Amino acid sequence: MVNFELTREFIDNLKELIENKNKEKLGEIIQDLHPADIAEIYDELNVEEAKFLYFLLDDDKAADVITELEDDDRQKFLKSLPSEVIAKRFINNMDSDDAADIIGDFDDDRKQEVLSHMEDVNSAGNIVDLLNYEEGTAGSLMAKELILVKENWDIPTCLRSMRKQASEVDDVYYVYVIDDDDVLKGTLSLKRLLLSSPKAIIKEIYNSDVISVVSDVKSEEVSSIMEKYDLVALPVVDHLGRLLGRITIDDVVDVIREEAEKDYQLASGITEDVEASDGVWRLTRARFPWLAIGLAGGILGSRVVNGFMGNLGDHPQMAIFMPLIAAMGGNVGIQSSAIVVQSLASGDMGIDTPWVKLLKEFSIAIFNATILSLLIFTYNYLIGSDMALTFTVAVAMFSVVIFASLFGTFIPLLLDKIKIDPAVATGPFITTLNDIVGMFIYLSIAVYFFSKIG
Amino acid sequence: MVNFELTREFIDNLKELIENKNKEKLGEIIQDLHPADIAEIYDELNVEEAKFLYFLLDDDKAADVITELEDDDRQKFLKSLPSEVIAKRFINNMDSDDAADIIGDFDDDRKQEVLSHMEDVNSAGNIVDLLNYEEGTAGSLMAKELILVKENWDIPTCLRSMRKQASEVDDVYYVYVIDDDDVLKGTLSLKRLLLSSPKAIIKEIYNSDVISVVSDVKSEEVSSIMEKYDLVALPVVDHLGRLLGRITIDDVVDVIREEAEKDYQLASGITEDVEASDGVWRLTRARFPWLAIGLAGGILGSRVVNGFMGNLGDHPQMAIFMPLIAAMGGNVGIQSSAIVVQSLASGDMGIDTPWVKLLKEFSIAIFNATILSLLIFTYNYLIGSDMALTFTVAVAMFSVVIFASLFGTFIPLLLDKIKIDPAVATGPFITTLNDIVGMFIYLSIAVYFFSKIG
Numbered sequence: 001m002v003n004f005e006l007t008r009e010f011i012d013n014l015k016e017l018i019e020n021k022n023k024e025k026l027g028e029i030i031q032d033l034h035p036a037d038i039a040e041i042y043d044e045l046n047v048e049e050a051k052f053l054y055f056l057l058d059d060d061k062a063a064d065v066i067t068e069l070e071d072d073d074r075q076k077f078l079k080s081l082p083s084e085v086i087a088k089r090f091i092n093n094m095d096s097d098d099a100a101d102i103i104g105d106f107d108d109d110r111k112q113e114v115l116s117h118m119e120d121v122n123s124a125g126n127i128v129d130l131l132n133y134e135e136g137t138a139g140s141l142m143a144k145e146l147i148l149v150k151e152n153w154d155i156p157t158c159l160r161s162m163r164k165q166a167s168e169v170d171d172v173y174y175v176y177v178i179d180d181d182d183v184l185k186g187t188l189s190l191k192r193l194l195l196s197s198p199k200a201i202i203k204e205i206y207n208s209d210v211i212s213v214v215s216d217v218k219s220e221e222v223s224s225i226m227e228k229y230d231l232v233a234l235p236v237v238d239h240l241g242r243l244l245g246r247i248t249i250d251d252v253v254d255v256i257r258e259e260a261e262k263d264y265q266l267a268s269g270i271t272e273d274v275e276a277s278d279g280v281w282r283l284t285r286a287r288f289p290w291l292a293i294g295l296a297g298g299i300l301g302s303r304v305v306n307g308f309m310g311n312l313g314d315h316p317q318m319a320i321f322m323p324l325i326a327a328m329g330g331n332v333g334i335q336s337s338a339i340v341v342q343s344l345a346s347g348d349m350g351i352d353t354p355w356v357k358l359l360k361e362f363s364i365a366i367f368n369a370t371i372l373s374l375l376i377f378t379y380n381y382l383i384g385s386d387m388a389l390t391f392t393v394a395v396a397m398f399s400v401v402i403f404a405s406l407f408g409t410f411i412p413l414l415l416d417k418i419k420i421d422p423a424v425a426t427g428p429f430i431t432t433l434n435d436i437v438g439m440f441i442y443l444s445i446a447v448y449f450f451s452k453i454g
Numbered sequence: 455m456v457n458f459e460l461t462r463e464f465i466d467n468l469k470e471l472i473e474n475k476n477k478e479k480l481g482e483i484i485q486d487l488h489p490a491d492i493a494e495i496y497d498e499l500n501v502e503e504a505k506f507l508y509f510l511l512d513d514d515k516a517a518d519v520i521t522e523l524e525d526d527d528r529q530k531f532l533k534s535l536p537s538e539v540i541a542k543r544f545i546n547n548m549d550s551d552d553a554a555d556i557i558g559d560f561d562d563d564r565k566q567e568v569l570s571h572m573e574d575v576n577s578a579g580n581i582v583d584l585l586n587y588e589e590g591t592a593g594s595l596m597a598k599e600l601i602l603v604k605e606n607w608d609i610p611t612c613l614r615s616m617r618k619q620a621s622e623v624d625d626v627y628y629v630y631v632i633d634d635d636d637v638l639k640g641t642l643s644l645k646r647l648l649l650s651s652p653k654a655i656i657k658e659i660y661n662s663d664v665i666s667v668v669s670d671v672k673s674e675e676v677s678s679i680m681e682k683y684d685l686v687a688l689p690v691v692d693h694l695g696r697l698l699g700r701i702t703i704d705d706v707v708d709v710i711r712e713e714a715e716k717d718y719q720l721a722s723g724i725t726e727d728v729e730a731s732d733g734v735w736r737l738t739r740a741r742f743p744w745l746a747i748g749l750a751g752g753i754l755g756s757r758v759v760n761g762f763m764g765n766l767g768d769h770p771q772m773a774i775f776m777p778l779i780a781a782m783g784g785n786v787g788i789q790s791s792a793i794v795v796q797s798l799a800s801g802d803m804g805i806d807t808p809w810v811k812l813l814k815e816f817s818i819a820i821f822n823a824t825i826l827s828l829l830i831f832t833y834n835y836l837i838g839s840d841m842a843l844t845f846t847v848a849v850a851m852f853s854v855v856i857f858a859s860l861f862g863t864f865i866p867l868l869l870d871k872i873k874i875d876p877a878v879a880t881g882p883f884i885t886t887l888n889d890i891v892g893m894f895i896y897l898s899i900a901v902y903f904f905s906k907i908g
Contacts, residue, residue, distance in 0.1 A: 008807075034665075036682045163648045172644045173627060173686065190626045190644050194617045211488075227711070228490045230704035232627065232686055249703050250684035253710060257681070260714030261796055264721065268792030268880075269785055276797035276811065284818050287789050291822055294785045295829060298778030305774045312773050316766040319773040320759045323780045324752030327889050330784070331723055331748045334881075335741050338722030342715055343730035353462075357730065364738050368745055375749060426722075427788075435781055 004037040011044045018049045027056050035064035042069055043277070047080055063093035066102065075105055083110065087117030096123065097143035097251065100130035130245075138222050139215035141252070142236045142245035145169045151177050151185050151203045155193070158202055173233045176243055177206040184235055184243040186210045212237050215244055222247060223255045224346070263345055267338060267426035269294070290427060297432030301326075301439050308443040311450065317386070318446045321393045322439065328372065328397060329404040329438035330431050336361060336408030337426045344416055345423070354413050358406060365405035373398040388446075388453040395449075396442040403441065404434045458491040465498045472503045481510050489518035496523055497731070501534055517547035520556065529559055537564060541571030550577065551597035551705065554584035584699075592676050593669035595706070596690045596699035599623045605631050605639050605657045609647070612656055627687045630697055631660040638689055638697040640664045666691050669698055676701060677709045678800070717799055721792060721880040723748070744881060751886030755780075755893050762897040765904065771840070772900045775847045776893065782826065782851060783858040783892035784885050790815060790862030791880045798870050799877070808867050812860060819859035827852040842900075842907040849903075850896040857895065858888045 017026050030038055030053065038057070042050050042065070054062060054077075066074060078086060091099045091114060103111055111131075118124040126144040133139025147165045149158045158175075166172060175188040186208040196205045212235045213222055226234050226249060234247045262273065269290030274283055305312070305322070312318055340357075352360070377394035385393075408430055412422035471480050484492055484507065492511070496504050496519070508516060508531075520528060532540060545553045545568060557565055565585075572578040580598040587593025601619045603612045612629075620626060629642040640662040650659045666689045667676055680688050680703060688701045716727065723744030728737055759766070759776070766772055794811075806814070831848035839847075862884055866876035 034663075034683060036684075159648070166645045166648045169645070172648075191620045191623070194613070194620045194626075227704075227707055229488060230490075232703060249686060249707070250681075253681055253703070253707060256707060256711055257714055257800070260711060260718065261800070264714065264718035264792060264796065267718065267722065268788045270789055270792060274793060275800070276793050277806070280814055280817050280821075283793070283814075284821050287818070288822060288825070290789070291782070291785060291826060292829075294782055295778075295826055298775075298781050299830075299833060301777045301781070302774045305777065306771075309770060309774070312766075312770040316763060316770050316773070317760075319766050319770070319776065320756045320763070321752075322773065322776055323755045323759065323889055323893055324749075326777045326780060327748060327752050327755070327784075327885070328745070330781075331745060331885070334722045335724055335744070338718060338724060339728060339730050339737070342718065346711070346715070346729070352731070360734055360737075363734050364741070367734075367738050368742060371742070372745060372749055375746075376753075379753060431781070431785070435777055439777055 004033060006037070006040050006044075011041065014041065014053075015045070015049060018045075018052050021052070023056060026053065030056060035061055036068045038065045039068035039070075042073060042077070047077060050077055051080065059089050059093050063090045066090050067094060067098045071105070074102065078102070083113040084117045087114045088119070091118060091127070092120065092123070095143045095145055096126040096130055096245075097141065099123070100127050100140075103127060104131055104135075133215060136219050137215060138213045138217040138219070138234075138236050138247060139244070141219055141222060141247045141255070142215070143248070144245045146235075146243075146246045147172055147175045148243070149175055149177055149188065149202055151179055151201075151206065153202050155196060155198045155200055155202075158188075158193075173248070174235075174246075176235055176246070177202055178243055182242040184210065184212055184237050184241060187235075210235065213247075214239060219255050220259060220345075223252045223259065226252050227256065259345060263341055263423040263426075266421075266423040267334070267341070269427040294432060297436060301432075301436045304436055304439045305443065308447065311443070311447050315388075315446070315450050317389055318392070318443065318450070320389070321396075322442065324376075325393070325396050325400055325442040326435050326438050329400045329434040332365070332368070332401050333404035333408035333430045333434040334426065336365075336405045337412050337422075337430050340409055340412040341423050341426050344412065354417075357413065358409055361405050361409040362402070365402045368405075369398045369401035372401060388449040391453065392442070392446040392449045396445045399441050399445070400434075400438045403437060407434065407437075458487060460491070460494050460498075465495065468495065468507075469499070469503060472499075472506050475506070477510060480507065484510060489515055490522045492519045493522035493524075496527060496531070501531060504531055505534065513543050513547050517544045520544050521548060521552040525559070528556065532556070537567040538571045541568045542573070545572060545581070546574065546577070549597045549599055550580040550584055551595065551699075553577070554581050554594075557581060558585055558589075587669060590673050591669060592667045592671040592673070592688075592690050592701060593698070595673055595676060595701045595709070596669070597702070598699045600689075600697075600700045601626055601629045602697070603629055603631055603642065603656055605633055605655075605660065607656050609650060609652045609654055609656075612642075612647075627702070628689075628700075630689055630700070631656055632697055636696040638664065638666055638691050638695060641689075664689065666695075667701075668693060673709050674713060674799075677706045677713065680706050681710065713799060717795055717877040717880075720875075720877040721788070721795070723881040748886060751890060755886075755890045758890055758893045759897065762901065765897070765901050769842075769900070769904050771843055772846070772897065772904070774843070775850075776896065778830075779847070779850050779854055779896040780889050780892050783854045783888040786819070786822070786855050787858040787862035787884045787888040788880065790819075790859045791866050791876075791884050794863055794866040795877050795880050798866065808871075811867065812863055815859050815863040816856075819856045822859075823852045823855035826855060842903040845907065846896070846900040846903045850899045853895050853899070854888075854892045857891060861888065861891075 014029070045053065057065065069077065091103065103114060106114065115124050115128065130144065145168055147162055147169055149161060162175060177185045177188055179185055186206040187210050188202060188206045192205050192207070211225065211229055211231065213225065215236050215238060222234065232249045236244045236247060238244055258273065265273065270286050271289050272286035274286045373394045376397050377390060380390040380393055411430060412426065415422040415424070499507065511519065523531065545557065557568055560568065569578050569582065584598065599622055601616055601623055603615060616629060631639045631642055633639055640660040641664050642656060642660045646659050646661070665679065665683055665685065667679065669690050669692060676688065686703045690698045690701060692698055712727065719727065724740050725743050726740035728740045827848045830851050831844060834844040834847055865884060866880065869876040869878070
């Protein structure tokens with residue numbers, strides 16, 4: 001299977017075929033494509049075009065494509081379809097976790113309607129169960145489809161039962177072993193199943209070293225457990241240890257990327273999960289809030305500068321290094337906070353106490369601050385700036401770098417402690433506050449030196 | 455299995471037990487731990503302590519722990535061991551991809567020595583093969599261990615052969631189907647194997663829709679393919695389509711996280727992959743280069759301000775809004791470039807041409823710039839700033855936001871075009887250049903308005 005690459009020509013050609021209602025040619029084209037590729041194509045079509053193409057797909061593929069669509073595209077598309085079609089063509093052919101994700105986005109009436117059209121009462125029940133778990137927990141990530149065997153079965157019984165169950169489950173990575181009370185005891189790998197004598201009882205061959213999570217564990221913890229222990233599937237249990245479902249790695253890969261991207265976006269002052277391919281309005285909405293905060297912070301900063309207007313009038317050369325000091329404070333603060341935010345996100349904070357961490361940051365800051373001060377001092381000395389300015393800039397550089405480092409480390413640690421996502425702090429607050437405080441430090445030091453030497 | 459959490463008390467207790475050489479108690483403690491947890495503990499021990507603990511582990515677990523260690527800890531630890539121990543205790547018990555990663559870090563003599571001590575010539579050969587693939591390609595990520603069946607076998611032959619092969623392979627997710635020339639034909643899922651009649655021939659039941667990559671494909675592409683198509687394992691082939699190995703999702707999860715974190719770190723001005731738990735020197739080394747670039751850029755910026763010294767002397771109030779304009783230029787530039795960098799990294803750029811993208815960015819910029827200008831104009835009007843300053847700030851805000859948006863979009867697109875990692879651009883160049891150009895724009899506009907109205 002060749003890797004598909006979406007091009008403008010391909011889309012234009014497709015749109016033309018849709019306009020001419022050339023079902024035969026279209027069917028040929030999309031038959032060979034993976035659902036994920038078809039979902040990408042949908043991104044580029046309008047709802048009417050998408051609908052036309054959609055009804056050329058067989059039910060299984062149609063359900064897979066719906067699962068792969070981006071949230072807002074999917075909602076827009078599903079809104080145009082009757083509940084019965086959604087239930088019979090899509091939801092019936094999906095894994096329970098995907099079905100619950102989709103139905104969870106509907107309002108209560110629509111939910112009810114779609115569920116009532118489902119043919120299989122058992123699947124409908126599974127979906128209703130899953131809808132009860134809170135967003136962002138292990139329960140909301142799991143699927144109900146899994147292959148179960150009891151610990152006192154022998155291998156032939158086990159294989160017979162697995163054969164029956166397998167028709168319901170798409171990917172079989174592990175077989176879960178439970179006792180008579182449905183409590184998870186361990187897993188049985190395909191390897192063990194292949195290598196054991198047919199007379200063996202499951203109890204004798206299963207692996208009891210199974211890692212599981214309780215359904216109310218947060219998704220971030222789920223992803224860090226799966227990542228740390230290199231798991232492909234993670235069973236979810238209730239507080240009595242009874243097996244409820246399993247989370248597969250493909251859902252967690254999305255959580256991992258989204259987490260990492262979210263931190264980066266927040267640090268860059270973007271408040272929603274956006275892509276370059278999103279619409280202008282959505283991109284603007286994601287960007288404007290932080291610009292407004294930046295503006296408010298900048299206005300406060302301008303008040304600080306305004307407070308020193310008399311001094312600036314006497315010694316306008318003070319203004320020369322204002323942008324430099326502000327920029328360095330910002331740079332150092334962003335570095336410090338990015339390291340803390342990332343380490344908190346990946347769970348790799350080490351075992352140091354917050355005080356030890358601040359002390360460590362302080363030593364790094366002393367080093368950087370000293371070198372940067374010496375460099376800027378030498379520069380000013382060499383170009384022959386006046387002495388007051390030379391001293392001001394060097395001392396201010398030192399102070400601002402130290403302050404911004406400690407501040408950039410302390411704020412995310414504090415936010416994490418009081419259970420606020422520290423990623424929020426990196427962009428907006430740290431840059432803006434560093435700017436304001438940096439200006440104040442710089443101009444105060446300037447006033448001192450200019451009154452002494454100037 | 456309970457999730458293990460590392461604490462200071464645990465480490466102190468462990469260090470004491472090691473000092474007292476209490477093998478029995480230590481053995482009890484580490485026996486129950488997962489290799490990934492033991493690797494975390496190693497992070498906190500010195501080489502001698504780690505070595506003592508190490509020789510209490512059985513060979514399989516010892517090999518797993520080595521695989522889980524961070525690169526530099528592992529290198530430090532292995533340096534202290536003779537080649538024979540490394541070969542027999544560790545490399546012999548590892549999957550070929552992990553073994554190749556570790557041996558790849560040795561110098562040529564050590565490589566030779568370790569390989570010569572390996573008992574299994576076949577595994578040694580696999581490792582040597584893997585060492586030939588370039589770092590950062592599919593070949594360097596793959597393992598040689600996989601389960602193969604031929605397309606003309608029947609199910610009993612297939613099961614017999616799988617049983618033999620399974621003892622070598624840790625995780626069996628897919629069985630790969632090849633023809634007589636070793637060319638990859640497709641996969642056989644456990645599900646199909648369970649559901650098919652014993653008389654079936656593999657040719658009749660395998661799934662030919664297999665996605666594969668050629669060994670020289672870049673790791674980023676491997677991770678985006680596995681993520682897009684939700685794959686747990688991806689077969690790697692040569693240019694003739696012959697099966698060489700497979701890449702498993704756990705290795706790719708690391709690539710995905712590292713990629714996303716690297717972009718964030720570069721955007722924050724951190725040049726190496728560091729964690730909060732790394733040493734002071736390493737953290738300093740990762741941070742200083744960008745601070746030095748920032749300093750150089752800031753000095754250039756100060757030259758720009760210096761060029762307007764006469765005007766600043768006449769109208770020192772010009773200085774009041776310098777930090778605000780610099781900050782807003784920086785904010786907008788970082789937002790614009792972060793969106794492009796992330797979309798490039800996740801492959802979700804849509805099908806627009808660069809010109810359409812710039813046009814879109816331009817419409818967002820016009821919107822933001824207009825609102826921000828109006829806000830700052832109103833603010834200055836209300837607090838009664840003088841007219842020249844009020845107009846200067848509003849017009850400069852508009853111009854700087856537009857400029858920074860286009861610049862922040864254009865630079866990463868350009869870098870990507872000429873095959874330089876665009877993430878490099880986000881932090882250093884864009885912020886610094888925006889500062890310099892922003893100051894120039896602001897002060898030039900100020901000179902204009904103050905000469906007309908001031």
